[in-house]
Amino acid sequence: MRDAAALTTNASLKSFLTKRADAFFSNDYYASDVAWMDLDSPIEPTIGPYEVYMDELFNYKAAFEAFITIRNDEETKKLASFSRQLQDIENNLPINPKYRNPKLGASAPIRVVDEVLVGGEARAGVQTAAFNLPNDERVTREKGSKRVMLRNVQEAKFQKVLAPIAGIALDAVQRGKISFEPFFTHILAHELMHGLGPHTVTVDGKQTTVRQQMKELGSALEEAKADISGLFALQYLIDKGVVAKSTEEPMYVMYLAGAFRSVRFGINEAHGKGMALQFNYLFDAGAFEYDAASATFKVNIAKMKEASQRLTGDIMTIQAEGSYEQAKALLEKYVVIRPEMKTVLDKLTDIPTDIAPSFPLVDQLK
Numbered sequence: 274m275r276d277a278a279a280l281t282t283n284a285s286l287k288s289f290l291t292k293r294a295d296a297f298f299s300n301d302y303y304a305s306d307v308a309w310m311d312l313d314s315p316i317e318p319t320i321g322p323y324e325v326y327m328d329e330l331f332n333y334k335a336a337f338e339a340f341i342t343i344r345n346d347e348e349t350k351k352l353a354s355f356s357r358q359l360q361d362i363e364n365n366l367p368i369n370p371k372y373r374n375p376k377l378g379a380s381a382p383i384r385v386v387d388e389v390l391v392g393g394e395a396r397a398g399v400q401t402a403a404f405n406l407p408n409d410e411r412v413t414r415e416k417g418s419k420r421v422m423l424r425n426v427q428e429a430k431f432q433k434v435l436a437p438i439a440g441i442a443l444d445a446v447q448r449g450k451i452s453f454e455p456f457f458t459h460i461l462a463h464e465l466m467h468g469l470g471p472h473t474v475t476v477d478g479k480q481t482t483v484r485q486q487m488k489e490l491g492s493a494l495e496e497a498k499a500d501i502s503g504l505f506a507l508q509y510l511i512d513k514g515v516v517a518k519s520t521e522e523p524m525y526v527m528y529l530a531g532a533f534r535s536v537r538f539g540i541n542e543a544h545g546k547g548m549a550l551q552f553n554y555l556f557d558a559g560a561f562e563y564d565a566a567s568a569t570f571k572v573n574i575a576k577m578k579e580a581s582q583r584l585t586g587d588i589m590t591i592q593a594e595g596s597y598e599q600a601k602a603l604l605e606k607y608v609v610i611r612p613e614m615k616t617v618l619d620k621l622t623d624i625p626t627d628i629a630p631s632f633p634l635v636d637q638l639k
């Protein structure tokens with residue numbers, strides 16, 4: 274990394290690479306996390322200990338990973354308008370106003386990039402389609418957080434996995450509504466919403482974090498929150514006229530197809546668990562309807578709007594109150610595969626669960 278820092282003429286890239294290299298020796302990542310937030314470079318590297326999904330004991334210990342990506346300036350520019358809506362969304366979250374954050378971290382940049390290499394935890398298992406980092410609450414409180422959308426990865430997932438799933442799992446009319454853009458937009462909303470809602474909370478008069486309170490349940494609940502509140506946020510922006518009304522139905526239909534994609538990762542993993550919770554909650558609310566004759570599901574848009582808002586409020590309130598017990602009860606009730614879903618999942622066995630990228634650029638360098 275120091276060699277790379279010496280080679281680049283981009284000041285912010287040089288600063289990040291140098292400070293991150295120092296951090297690997299000191300184990301203090303603060304300064305380099307701040308430098309990563311300030312990065313303004315055509316090459317966008319992300320490297321370090323980040324996600325805690327692999328720590329199934331307490332969700333405290335982070336694993337090392339790296340993403341080397343190339344920034345897509347045109348797509349990045351298109352999404353800048355979303356960043357400006359975040360405080361307004363936070364101010365209208367469906368929770369007790371005292372749990373809202375009146376002042377979000379100053380900076381919420383969104384980068385759209387194409388991945389050219391991943392390593393470490395990112396290379397294993399389900400391929401990351403987007404991320405929202407850093408996770409260190411001290412940095413996010415002071416600097417905000419950055420959302421990175423891996424567009425080429427998302428396109429591949431859409432074509433190879435999502436579109437084939439929709440063709441089998443969805444009602445014949447609704448499957449015609451699927452396209453890449455609403456999938457991309459919901460992933461973006463998911464990442465943005467990780468930054469909103471309760472993070473630093475007060476429990477029994479003591480300041481703590483949702484992450485500390487929720488222990489091993491934290492990741493699944495936070496993933497469910499990001500998914501469902503992503504729908505809430507987009508619906509809010511549609512109602513406000515910021516996002517086109519024509520995206521409403523495709524958004525919910527893509528979300529339903531996406532539910533099957535996520536659950537197929539297994540319900541012992543954070544994203545699959547989080548999606549099983551949402552799916553069954555929404556099914557009970559009548560927002561998803563099952564047709565036994567064709568073994569397909571469809572979305573009831575009116576019920577979906579109401580239920581997604583209610584679930585957003587339920588999850589965020591549990592987080593705000595730091596209630597491990599309520600989180601446990603919610604997950605125990607809903608994280609199951611019910612017969613209707615099982616029937617549809619059994620029809621999807623020929624579709625791959627995920628993509629497995631190859632990195633020709635690296636092979637060329639060998």
Ligand SMILES: [Zn+2]
Nearest residue numbers: 463467496499
């Ligand atoms: Zn997430």
